[in-house]
Amino acid sequence: MRDKSSDERATFNQQIHERERQMDELAKYKHNMENILANLETENYKWFSRMQEINESDSAEVSIQRNQDEVNGKYQYIRKLLGDSDELNRECSQATNELEETRLQLQKERDELPWE
Numbered sequence: 086m087r088d089k090s091s092d093e094r095a096t097f098n099q100q101i102h103e104r105e106r107q108m109d110e111l112a113k114y115k116h117n118m119e120n121i122l123a124n125l126e127t128e129n130y131k132w133f134s135r136m137q138e139i140n141e142s143d144s145a146e147v148s149i150q151r152n153q154d155e156v157n158g159k160y161q162y163i164r165k166l167l168g169d170s171d172e173l174n175r176e177c178s179q180a181t182n183e184l185e186e187t188r189l190q191l192q193k194e195r196d197e198l199p200w201e
Contacts, residue, residue, distance in 0.1 A: 090198045097195035104188040108181060115177045122170050129163040132156050 136156045 090200065094195055094198055097191050097198075101188055101191045101195070104184050104191065108184045108188070111177060111181055111184070115174070118170070118173060118177075122167060125163050125166055129160060129167070132160045132163065136160060 136153060
């Protein structure tokens with residue numbers, strides 16, 4: 086016959102495992118986000134270089150001006166996304182810390198259960 090502490094310990098183990106799974110998912114999400122942002126930063130550099138080439142061009146054609154406006158718009162949009170990524174990183178870190186604190190509290194409560 087199983088004792089009450091054993092059942093509680095099993096419940097705590099399940100809860101701890103769930104927190105660890107959530108932390109793993111969050112870490113994967115953060116890693117994917119960092120890869121996407123690195124790619125965006127590379128693209129932004131390319132757009133910036135292209136914008137400089139257009140600026141250095143002596144031609145004042147309307148199509149070049151439109152092209153420059155498009156490049157500038159994309160550059161500004163990507164800069165905003167990169168700026169917003171700081172907030173996402175903070176939120177991700179905060180969620181990870183909260184999950185870790187909960188996991189540690191569950192482990193502490195589980196470890197305090199008597200062995201019968």
